[in-house]
Amino acid sequence: MTHDATVETSSNTAMTVRPKSSSLLGAWWGPAVWISATGVFAGTRASDIAGRETFFNVAQPWVVYVFLAGLVGLLTFGFVRHASLWMIGRPTDGILKEIPARLRNVGRYGAGQDKVRRDRYAGIMHWCISSSIIVLTVVTAQVALQDDTPLNFLHGNYYLFFSFYGDLFGLIGLIGVGMALYRRYFASHHRIRWDERVEDHLIIVGLGLILVTGFVVESARIIETELVQHPDWAKWSFVSWVLAQGIDSFGFSVSSPENPQSEILALHTWSWWVHVVLAFSWLGLIVFTRLDHLIFAPINAFFLRTDAPGRLAEIKDIEEQEVFGVGHVQDFTWKQLFELDACVRCGRCTEVCPANISGQPLSPMHLIQDLKGHLADVGPDIQMHRHATGDAGREVSPIAMVGDVIKDETLWACRTCGACVQECPVLIEHVPTIVDMRRFLVMNEARLPANAQAALENIEMRGHPWRGTALERTTWMEGLGEVTIFDGTQDYLYWVGCSGSLVERNLPITQSVFKLLRESGASFGVMGQEETCNGDPARRLGNEYLFQILAQQLIETFNSKNVQKVITNCPHCFNTFKNEYPQFDGNFEVLHHTEFLAGALEDGRLKPKYAVTSDVTYHDSCYLGRMNGTYDAPRQIIEMVPGANLVEMQRNLSRGLCCGAGGGNMWQEEIGERRVNHVRTEEAVSTGADQVISNCPFCIQMFEDGVPSIQPEEEGRIKPFDVAELLEAAVFGPKTDSNPTED
Amino acid sequence: MHLVVCAKQIPDPDTPPSAFKIDEATNSVVPAPGISPILSQFDGIAAEAALRIKESQGDDSKVTVISMGADSARAAIKQVLAMGADEGVLLNDDAFEGGDSYTTAKVLAAAINHLGDVDAVFCGRQAADWDMGQVGLLLSEELNWASAIIAKGVEYGDGNISVQRVLTDGFETVSTQLPAVVTVSNEFGEPRYPKLPQIMAAAKKTVTQFGASDLGLDPSDVGASGSRLKVERLYIPETDSNVEFMEGDTPQEQAAALVQKLQADKLI
Numbered sequence A: 001m002t003h004d005a006t007v008e009t010s011s012n013t014a015m016t017v018r019p020k021s022s023s024l025l026g027a028w029w030g031p032a033v034w035i036s037a038t039g040v041f042a043g044t045r046a047s048d049i050a051g052r053e054t055f056f057n058v059a060q061p062w063v064v065y066v067f068l069a070g071l072v073g074l075l076t077f078g079f080v081r082h083a084s085l086w087m088i089g090r091p092t093d094g095i096l097k098e099i100p101a102r103l104r105n106v107g108r109y110g111a112g113q114d115k116v117r118r119d120r121y122a123g124i125m126h127w128c129i130s131s132s133i134i135v136l137t138v139v140t141a142q143v144a145l146q147d148d149t150p151l152n153f154l155h156g157n158y159y160l161f162f163s164f165y166g167d168l169f170g171l172i173g174l175i176g177v178g179m180a181l182y183r184r185y186f187a188s189h190h191r192i193r194w195d196e197r198v199e200d201h202l203i204i205v206g207l208g209l210i211l212v213t214g215f216v217v218e219s220a221r222i223i224e225t226e227l228v229q230h231p232d233w234a235k236w237s238f239v240s241w242v243l244a245q246g247i248d249s250f251g252f253s254v255s256s257p258e259n260p261q262s263e264i265l266a267l268h269t270w271s272w273w274v275h276v277v278l279a280f281s282w283l284g285l286i287v288f289t290r291l292d293h294l295i296f297a298p299i300n301a302f303f304l305r306t307d308a309p310g311r312l313a314e315i316k317d318i319e320e321q322e323v324f325g326v327g328h329v330q331d332f333t334w335k336q337l338f339e340l341d342a343c344v345r346c347g348r349c350t351e352v353c354p355a356n357i358s359g360q361p362l363s364p365m366h367l368i369q370d371l372k373g374h375l376a377d378v379g380p381d382i383q384m385h386r387h388a389t390g391d392a393g394r395e396v397s398p399i400a401m402v403g404d405v406i407k408d409e410t411l412w413a414c415r416t417c418g419a420c421v422q423e424c425p426v427l428i429e430h431v432p433t434i435v436d437m438r439r440f441l442v443m444n445e446a447r448l449p450a451n452a453q454a455a456l457e458n459i460e461m462r463g464h465p466w467r468g469t470a471l472e473r474t475t476w477m478e479g480l481g482e483v484t485i486f487d488g489t490q491d492y493l494y495w496v497g498c499s500g501s502l503v504e505r506n507l508p509i510t511q512s513v514f515k516l517l518r519e520s521g522a523s524f525g526v527m528g529q530e531e532t533c534n535g536d537p538a539r540r541l542g543n544e545y546l547f548q549i550l551a552q553q554l555i556e557t558f559n560s561k562n563v564q565k566v567i568t569n570c571p572h573c574f575n576t577f578k579n580e581y582p583q584f585d586g587n588f589e590v591l592h593h594t595e596f597l598a599g600a601l602e603d604g605r606l607k608p609k610y611a612v613t614s615d616v617t618y619h620d621s622c623y624l625g626r627m628n629g630t631y632d633a634p635r636q637i638i639e640m641v642p643g644a645n646l647v648e649m650q651r652n653l654s655r656g657l658c659c660g661a662g663g664g665n666m667w668q669e670e671i672g673e674r675r676v677n678h679v680r681t682e683e684a685v686s687t688g689a690d691q692v693i694s695n696c697p698f699c700i701q702m703f704e705d706g707v708p709s710i711q712p713e714e715e716g717r718i719k720p721f722d723v724a725e726l727l728e729a730a731v732f733g734p735k736t737d738s739n740p741t742e743d
Numbered sequence B: 001m002h003l004v005v006c007a008k009q010i011p012d013p014d015t016p017p018s019a020f021k022i023d024e025a026t027n028s029v030v031p032a033p034g035i036s037p038i039l040s041q042f043d044g045i046a047a048e049a050a051l052r053i054k055e056s057q058g059d060d061s062k063v064t065v066i067s068m069g070a071d072s073a074r075a076a077i078k079q080v081l082a083m084g085a086d087e088g089v090l091l092n093d094d095a096f097e098g099g100d101s102y103t104t105a106k107v108l109a110a111a112i113n114h115l116g117d118v119d120a121v122f123c124g125r126q127a128a129d130w131d132m133g134q135v136g137l138l139l140s141e142e143l144n145w146a147s148a149i150i151a152k153g154v155e156y157g158d159g160n161i162s163v164q165r166v167l168t169d170g171f172e173t174v175s176t177q178l179p180a181v182v183t184v185s186n187e188f189g190e191p192r193y194p195k196l197p198q199i200m201a202a203a204k205k206t207v208t209q210f211g212a213s214d215l216g217l218d219p220s221d222v223g224a225s226g227s228r229l230k231v232e233r234l235y236i237p238e239t240d241s242n243v244e245f246m247e248g249d250t251p252q253e254q255a256a257a258l259v260q261k262l263q264a265d266k267l268i
């Protein structure tokens, strides 16, 4: 399904564009400072005898403890029920390694709500609600301690301060609820309504009622006690104080020795009961609804991977596996199953998904929800079967998870661009889950789109995915003079890659990088005819077996040639060498060409002398940007090109939209309303720039393909170039006829 | 039921033109550096046809893949094994080298007779290197079996095989009793992508190898010495193109000039 994406803008200036990093304190420091200040102020001002009777006017306060026991029981039951489903999954590697990093993640993403805040409105709303729940729970706990333990601390200045922040967070909570109500009922097509359920209304309306009844209870108490005896104390409960005066103005009867059963007391009793019952029921929703993220989201932050996001897990001892990839729900790891339960159906992932934006049959939110539903459907049977027979129980469910629950075309539409992972507030990792199911399709079932199959067969037969290319791996060297073949005596191996050498459009990029490297004085060589596919397309298309063979062979070749440092043309090669080869003991220092070139510019080894007067926009490739966090180097290069004026696209940096080629989609027919590259090209065109600059041969190809469709008139078309091509023009001057540019 | 697939390993037809070289002294193709030979595409399709029949017949049927060629042809055999064939046979002997379609058919026929219980043989409609398309027919002659060539569909039932053939102006369906030789065309459909369990099983299978003496062949009857076809000259044809722009102030005048020119060159 498709939805209009509402896009957030990020900063438009080139060098201040890094997403702000934040920490545990991020969401909290502001409020914390001024609440503490008020506390100090309260201390200096108030009388020290203030206090109150805690379970004022309530006849059976012990009932609360019965409710509490019930809630704890319910939560335990719910947790055990969930946990028993997760446990049908396979073991998860390394989950107890790197504990400090994991705890930091809990702080940053759990308490700090770092991801939630990527949507500012939702960030504020969510902070209001969550902080209010936390603080009011603490407030309630203090009342209980005061009342039911020998502790006696709710008096004097602290009592006044306590009254104040209790009210403050009640109010903050109401503001949050108001924002949520607005979003849910008045903002049309909002992503949170793409998969709306009854529970969503219960949660938000219920919370509103709890807060309101809380204030009513307090107001009634104030009318009965403080308003008469200590109006100066009452003011500290500033919301209830105002509300109390409002209620009081109706002239309801107040209790007195003659009239112990007043209307206000009745109001107090009733609203107290409603408040308490609602509050416990609401907390009970944790077991049955997406409110469970209260518990699961911080835990999932602990489980979050600590390695590079661009790395896919390897299938260890692949030859010994019974099945390959994940075709049955029990073949996911338990962490992958756990994640499903954390999803809050917020729609953020779907909103940024390039496939979904283009009307293609993939919505990561629905994918996660469908898997979650499937787990709930078949999990208990599988569990019982396991218990009884001890085998994996893959035959138990008559429904095929891959094929029926999750359609093949859904899995193939994914670009592995990581935008969904980047946005998910509860840190679900969709990409490994999707690729696991692709692995099943390809290796176990041999069910894949014809073009993807052709690309894989081509890799197997010819060592590259470009079927029918008329170029050789050495064609790009023509006219460049002497090209050194790497023999271990050079510092760097310049890795050109299949796309850099076998696709016509990319030869000028390869040549630009080569000339710039030579100009910078770097000691480097290339592998020429000996290069082969490093396996990235195979891995992302789901053929892990082929990937492992290719990776192991290439690592051997690198080691035998004494390769230590590699500069790559392509962010996919870069990611594979950098993040994935270490899985097979291939440890090399890997640079993307933009990183090397930015360094060479900085220390003066390259000097841009010629102006390239032009407005340019920059497209962050997924595998250099999101997957590896390199946002600055390419922008630094553009900044240093005299005359080039960078105009950012709306979706940029970590929010950049995929060009459409990732995840092996370079070699697939797209199905759906639009093509992703057309959407992205449109965004580039709408900046008004003359050139769209990128860093990846796939992106460049996708733009080259998209531009004529978006701008049918040849006149004034935007021109796709690699950063290196732009820099080449600045260092060596405009290209001459003997060395023409693409157009 | 025992089906045989004949598979040939050929130089990659996708070799970039700049890397395709011929040794005119020996009239042979020089293997392009870094480019591995592959299974002729039509033979992959023939394997697909055989495997579909095997699957429709159940457990006691099997597919054997036979290739005549150098040791490297094992890769082509493994590829068909990975698709699901059961056994592989490599026909490798110095004596087999330098043959033509006729000697190839002769060796293949000897191997098929040697296997004994074969019901049908599937070949590609032609090998994608020399594109001669003769081996299938010659093989049926050698075996004295019926043949149906250039198939786009094959069905089997009750000892009869029915073959949909591609003609230049349509299709025809023929049927015959087994044993028979069928050559399969690209219209049949794509060969399957091998499943990993089968790839791994194929990797473990041993390929049986036969030479001339195993098959009871006289070395002088096969290979270059038995060959009836002699290659006179192998060369890459020169191609040339000339562009001439038609003069004329208006499109009409240009068109008229073009017509004159074409008539003068006797092209229209």
Ligand code: SF4
Residues within 6 Å of the ligand: A349, A352, A353, A354, A355, A356, A362, A363, A364, A413, A414, A415, A416, A417, A418, A419, A420, A421, A430, A431
């Ligand atoms: S990785 Fe990209 S294409 Fe795939 S589901 Fe996530 S957002 Fe969509």
Ligand code: SF4
Residues within 6 Å of the ligand: A342, A343, A344, A345, A346, A347, A348, A349, A350, A364, A365, A368, A420, A423, A424, A425, A426, A427, A428
């Ligand atoms: S997967 Fe994450 S981003 Fe997507 S709907 Fe669920 S919680 Fe939201």
